[in-house]
Amino acid sequence: MAQNTEHESFADRLKTAMAHRGLKQSDMIRAASELGSKLGKSQVSQYVSGKTVPRRDVVALLARILDVDEGWLEGAASLQAEPIAPVIPSDERASARHEAADQPSDSDRQHDAPTQRSTSMREFNKSSKLDNVLYDVRGPITDEAARMEAEGQRILKLNIGNTAPFGFRTPDEVIEDMRTQLTDCEGYSEARGLFSARKAIMQYAQLKGIPNVSMDGIYTGNGVSELIQLCMNALLNNGDEILIPMPDYPLWTACATLAGGTPVHYVCDEQAEWNPDIADIESKITPRTKAIVIINPNNPTGAVYPREVLEQIVEIARKHQLMIFSDEIYDRLVMDGFEHVSTATLAPDLPCVTFSGLSKSHMVCGFRIGWMVLSGNKRCMKDFMYGVNMLSNMRLCSNVPGQSIVQTALGGHQSVNNYIVPGGRIYEQRNYIYEALNAIDGVTAVKPKAAFYIFPKLDVEKFNITSDEQFALDLLHEKRILITRGGGFAWPEPDHFRIVFLPRMGVLQEAVEDLADFLEHYRQR
Numbered sequence: 001m002a003q004n005t006e007h008e009s010f011a012d013r014l015k016t017a018m019a020h021r022g023l024k025q026s027d028m029i030r031a032a033s034e035l036g037s038k039l040g041k042s043q044v045s046q047y048v049s050g051k052t053v054p055r056r057d058v059v060a061l062l063a064r065i066l067d068v069d070e071g072w073l074e075g076a077a078s079l080q081a082e083p084i085a086p087v088i089p090s091d092e093r094a095s096a097r098h099e100a101a102d103q104p105s106d107s108d109r110q111h112d113a114p115t116q117r118s119t120s121m122r123e124f125n126k127s128s129k130l131d132n133v134l135y136d137v138r139g140p141i142t143d144e145a146a147r148m149e150a151e152g153q154r155i156l157k158l159n160i161g162n163t164a165p166f167g168f169r170t171p172d173e174v175i176e177d178m179r180t181q182l183t184d185c186e187g188y189s190e191a192r193g194l195f196s197a198r199k200a201i202m203q204y205a206q207l208k209g210i211p212n213v214s215m216d217g218i219y220t221g222n223g224v225s226e227l228i229q230l231c232m233n234a235l236l237n238n239g240d241e242i243l244i245p246m247p248d249y250p251l252w253t254a255c256a257t258l259a260g261g262t263p264v265h266y267v268c269d270e271q272a273e274w275n276p277d278i279a280d281i282e283s284k285i286t287p288r289t290k291a292i293v294i295i296n297p298n299n300p301t302g303a304v305y306p307r308e309v310l311e312q313i314v315e316i317a318r319k320h321q322l323m324i325f326s327d328e329i330y331d332r333l334v335m336d337g338f339e340h341v342s343t344a345t346l347a348p349d350l351p352c353v354t355f356s357g358l359s360k361s362h363m364v365c366g367f368r369i370g371w372m373v374l375s376g377n378k379r380c381m382k383d384f385m386y387g388v389n390m391l392s393n394m395r396l397c398s399n400v401p402g403q404s405i406v407q408t409a410l411g412g413h414q415s416v417n418n419y420i421v422p423g424g425r426i427y428e429q430r431n432y433i434y435e436a437l438n439a440i441d442g443v444t445a446v447k448p449k450a451a452f453y454i455f456p457k458l459d460v461e462k463f464n465i466t467s468d469e470q471f472a473l474d475l476l477h478e479k480r481i482l483i484t485r486g487g488g489f490a491w492p493e494p495d496h497f498r499i500v501f502l503p504r505m506g507v508l509q510e511a512v513e514d515l516a517d518f519l520e521h522y523r524q525r
Contacts, residue, residue: 011050013073017066018048031065133254135488141472145482155476156511158500159484161299161360161452166502168363168425171415177408178367178401185400191392193220193371197406204410205373208331209345210354217374219388220398220406224329224355224370229255230395231325231353231372234387235291236261243284243292245276247455247489247496249299249327264289265490270457273446274303278312285316291323292316294343297330300489300498301455302430302448304338307346314347323381324352329370330451332361335420335427338449344375351381358402360451361416362409369402426452426501429508433501436512440519452502455486460495464524468494471524479514 008016018028025044032039039061046052047062054062056074063070145155157165192198198218205213221227228251236242238260244252246265253263264284267277281292294313296305317324326343334340344352357370374385419426430448437445437456442463445456458465465471468485471494475481486496501508 008075009050010053010073010075011048013075014047014062014066017068017073021066023066028062028065032061035061035064037061129258132257135250135254139488141469141476141485142482144473145476148476148480153480155480155482156503156507157482158503158511159482159498161500161502162365163360163363163502164365167504168419168502170362170364170367171409171412173412174362174364174405174409178405181404182401185404187400189397189400189403191389191395191397192216192218193398194400194403194406197371197403200407200410201371201373205342205354205375208342210342210352210373210375211345211348212378213373213375217378217385219372219374219392220403221357221370221372222368222398222402223359224327224357224372225251226368226395226398227355227370227372228252228325228327229258230388230391232256232259232261234391235259235323235384239288240290241286241288242290243281243322244490245293245295245298247300247486247491248293249295250488250490252293252295252327253490261290262288263490268298268301268303270446273449274298274301274455275305275309276313278309278316281313281316285320285322289320289322291325293325293327295327296343297328297334297340297450299330299451300453300484301446302451302453303446304334304340304449307339307341310341310343311346314343314350317347317350322350323384324350324376325355326352327355329356330360331356332414332416333420333426333452334450335430336449340450344373347376350376351378351384352376358406358409361414362405363416364402364405367402367405368399369406371406425504429501429503429505430454432505432508433499433512436509437499440512440516442519452500454499454501455489455496456499458495458497460493463519463522465494466524468497471522472497474522474524475515475518479518481511481514 018024023031025041025048028044029039029041047054059074060070063073066073142159145157149155197220198215201218201220202213202215205218219227221230232255236256236259240261241264242256242261243266244256244263245268247268248265253265256263266284267280268274269277276294292313294305294310296310297303298305314324316322324343324347328340328342331340331342342354344354352375354373354375355370358367359365359370374381374388378385418424421427430452433454434445434447437443437454442459443456445454448454458471460466463471468487472483472485475483484498486498487494489498503511
């Protein structure tokens with residue numbers, strides 16, 4: 001039966017096809033189930049009543065059930081389809097005549113007009129601001145690992161410094177402190193943070209020797225990550241340059257890019273225990289350079305910068321009038337008696353922002369509590385501080401239960417110290433991973449002095465490696481070990497990757513054995 005469908009609604013064509021085939025709504029639901037798909041009772045009723053129009057994939061299913069042209073059912077005016085009468089029992093065909101009793105009246109149809117479009121909906125693409133943003137700590141390789149996990153495969157995740165899954169527990173007194181105060185944390189705090197938290201942070205900064213610290217220059221955040229993004233947005237104009245170490249913690253580069261700035265990476269020298277190359281820093285400063293980022297202790301290398309190296313960086317910042325951002329989140333995870341020097345202690349005359357938090361030192365990654373301390377020459381960053389205040393107010397405050405534990409965490413027993421001395425888990429696992437990686441033919445690594453990461457180097461000629469992403473994927477597929485490729489830290493060559501050495505010793509040993517077995521035969525194609 002040919003019809004003029006130009007002015008018909010989807011519901012009209014659907015009912016016409018159903019009547020021609022003698023099908024009730026219940027028949028449609030059953031037929032979909034037999035085809036391995038699902039249609040709900042209310043779903044079909046809405047389509048028939050004209051209250052809604054299905055998605056294209058559902059239109060295709062309905063057309064298949066009704067044996068009609070999908071284009072005709074969807075409303076293409078040029079298509080005149082002939083629904084084919086089914087061979088079905090007469091009692092079912094007869095019952096279809098009564099289906100009209102279940103349909104809405106004409107007035108109902110007029111009231112609930114179908115939401116039909118003559119053209120397809122436009123596509124919504126991601127912002128072009130994200131085109132040059134990279135965050136491979138959680139990126140395509142992690143997505144592939146998630147897909148494998150969904151299939152039931154077990155993945156050893158050595159890609160992210162998340163302490164809890166590896167059995168590192170939050171100190172009991174910190175948990176008890178949050179539990180006791182939880183009912184007092186239901187409302188917003190002041191935008192910068194709770195007085196008690198900021199007071200404890202100020203005292204901690206003073207003990208570190210940071211000069212010119214006051215309560216109005218301390219901000220809590222949902223982890224340091226939020227505060228990094230806040231600062232980049234407060235400081236950078238389009239085209240402003242900011243010096244960032246290479247390898248970097250990728251959030252710095254990503255946030256600077258999103259803010260419209262241009263990240264310029266200075267080299268950290270593997271041959272010099274991953275310390276910054278002072279000459280390279282100086283060579284990359286231009287009239288557009290606005291600030292320098294220092295990550296110390298360093299992620300991903302585990303380096304701790306000597307005082308003399310920091311003094312040289314500060315002198316460059318002084319010479320070129322640069323703002324200093326010092327990421328010191330691992331300052332309480334330094335091993336082997338090395339001294340951690342806070343950069344701001346060497347720059348009382350310069351505008352400095354120092355970042356730290358509890359995520360790593362107190363094994364509370366999920367609590368999301370970090371802070372930043374503005375110090376040194378505050379007169380020259382008054383407008384920057386105005387921008388920081390504005391952005392801080394816009395997010396209302398950081399999470400208040402997380403803030404409530406800062407005073408206890410910083411003032412009480414530092415249980416992390418038990419992990420970073422001989423016999424402690426982090427210390428012993430650091431020693432093991434360093435020695436075990438260097439024992440693998442074609443792998444070398446510098447011994448980390450802090451944190452819980454190591455950044456080994458691969459012999460690219462031996463393994464014929466041209467893509468570190470392919471290397472990471474091949475390791476994931478064959479051994480189910482998830483690592484982060486060196487390129488994820490802005491490292492330009494395909495010869496490095498980062499391992500998180502948080503798993504217990506037995507698991508870590510098994511992982512290194514699997515890596516050694518993998519590299520025994522690996523040649524990238």
